[in-house]
Amino acid sequence: MAFADFERRWIVAILSGFTAPEGALPVADDEVDYVHAAEVMAAGSRFKARVGLRVAVWVFALAPAWALGRPQTLDEVPAATRSALLARLLEHRVYGVRGLATLLKLVASLAMMRAPAIRARSGYDRAAEAQTRASRHALPIVGAQGVGA
Amino acid sequence: MNALEDEADFVIVGTGAGGATAARVLSAAGHSVVMLEEGARLVTADRPRDLLGAMAQAFRDMGTNATEGASPLPLLQARCVGGATAINSGIIWRLPDDVRRDWSERFGLGELVDERRLSEAFDAIERELEITDTTPALWGGNAALMARGAEALGLPGKAIARNATRCKGAAQ
Numbered sequence: 001m002a003f004a005d006f007e008r009r010w011i012v013a014i015l016s017g018f019t020a021p022e023g024a025l026p027v028a029d030d031e032v033d034y035v036h037a038a039e040v041m042a043a044g045s046r047f048k049a050r051v052g053l054r055v056a057v058w059v060f061a062l063a064p065a066w067a068l069g070r071p072q073t074l075d076e077v078p079a080a081t082r083s084a085l086l087a088r089l090l091e092h093r094v095y096g097v098r099g100l101a102t103l104l105k106l107v108a109s110l111a112m113m114r115a116p117a118i119r120a121r122s123g124y125d126r127a128a129e130a131q132t133r134a135s136r137h138a139l140p141i142v143g144a145q146g147v148g149a
Numbered sequence: 150m151n152a153l154e155d156e157a158d159f160v161i162v163g164t165g166a167g168g169a170t171a172a173r174v175l176s177a178a179g180h181s182v183v184m185l186e187e188g189a190r191l192v193t194a195d196r197p198r199d200l201l202g203a204m205a206q207a208f209r210d211m212g213t214n215a216t217e218g219a220s221p222l223p224l225l226q227a228r229c230v231g232g233a234t235a236i237n238s239g240i241i242w243r244l245p246d247d248v249r250r251d252w253s254e255r256f257g258l259g260e261l262v263d264e265r266r267l268s269e270a271f272d273a274i275e276r277e278l279e280i281t282d283t284t285p286a287l288w289g290g291n292a293a294l295m296a297r298g299a300e301a302l303g304l305p306g307k308a309i310a311r312n313a314t315r316c317k318g319a320a321q
């Protein structure tokens with residue numbers, strides 16, 4: 001699913017908004033490829049979830065209008081207002097809104113944890129060891145083809 | 150699509166915990182078994198280290214499936230050789246006794262969930278899968294914080310038991 005340019009702007013505004021400006025893990029805007037994460041997520045999802053993701057982007061992009069009564073989209077409000085609004089929507093009384101907010105926060109987290117600088121700062125990685133050891137219980141494969149092969 | 154000719158006493162669709170267990174029991178009983186798996190065989194060395202890439206490789210529909218109904222719950226599933234056992238956290242709990250009794254009484258399962266037989270089965274599973282408590286060296290920051298918090302508050306707590314004896318905690 002290709003996102004339009006304005007949707008890409010919205011995606012960046014929404015997903016970057018989940019990182020509280022005063023949070024423990026400061027994130028610079030250009031460190032994270034939020035649009036790539038949203039595209040990978042959409043590409044791998046079923047139709048219903050793809051539609052859900054797009055609906056989520058629209059609902060949250062228009063949140064200043066329906067939640068704050070401000071005739072603006074999320075990318076037009078200051079960063080602090082964006083983060084505060086998203087934090088509120090994560091706890092919204094309507095289950096659907098909370099659910100969509102969680103979905104978007106999940107995509108934001110996946111995007112962040114792809115960024116090497118953030119991984120380094122977060123201390124997430126431990127030394128990776130080349131692991132080529134075959135499974136102790138390897139079974140004979142008699143045939144393999146297609147996507148899973 | 151290439152046709153594949155083979156013959157076996159049993160064909161098992163899916164290589165997850167259920168399929169693998171069925172295959173094991175059947176082959177131990179002397180039957181020949183073929184297992185069919187829709188997903189790829191994961192090679193540890195080729196696994197992406199970022200979750201987005203890892204999910205794209207091994208999760209069904211990027212983990213976006215949900216239960217039906219008014220309040221859908223996320224339903225994570227794998228699509229790879231080993232099913233979700235290849236991507237799960239390896240956490241192993243014994244069935245709590247109150248749940249066992251509830252199953253026994255409410256669903257009339259009786260002998261099927263007999264305390265002694267279940268306990269023997271759990272012993273065997275724990276032995277074979279080499280279940281051990283996660284060592285502090287593998288704890289992440291959250292677990293370490295939980296342990297410190299529990300100690301400070303005098304709350305009981307213990308490391309989770311997992312079937313990951315040779316796990317190096319490299320997120321692979």
Ligand SMILES: Cc1cc2nc3c(=O)[nH]c(=O)nc-3n(C[C@H](O)[C@H](O)[C@H](O)COP(=O)(O)OP(=O)(O)OC[C@H]3O[C@@H](n4cnc5c(N)ncnc54)[C@H](O)[C@@H]3O)c2cc1C
Pocket residue numbers: 162163164165166167168169185186187188225226227228229230231232233234236237238239240241242
């Ligand atoms: C992220 C995650 C973490 C988890 N953590 C834990 C944990 O720590 N401890 C724990 O006890 N449990 C955990 N679980 C749950 C546990 O892994 C599952 O309950 C268990 O693997 C289910 O086994 P299954 O055989 O029913 O299905 P699955 O493991 O899902 O296996 C089904 C397999 O069948 C294949 N398949 C489906 N349809 C077809 C078809 N038509 N043709 C060919 N192949 C097909 C699928 O690709 C899949 O490989 C976790 C699950 C997930 C997703």
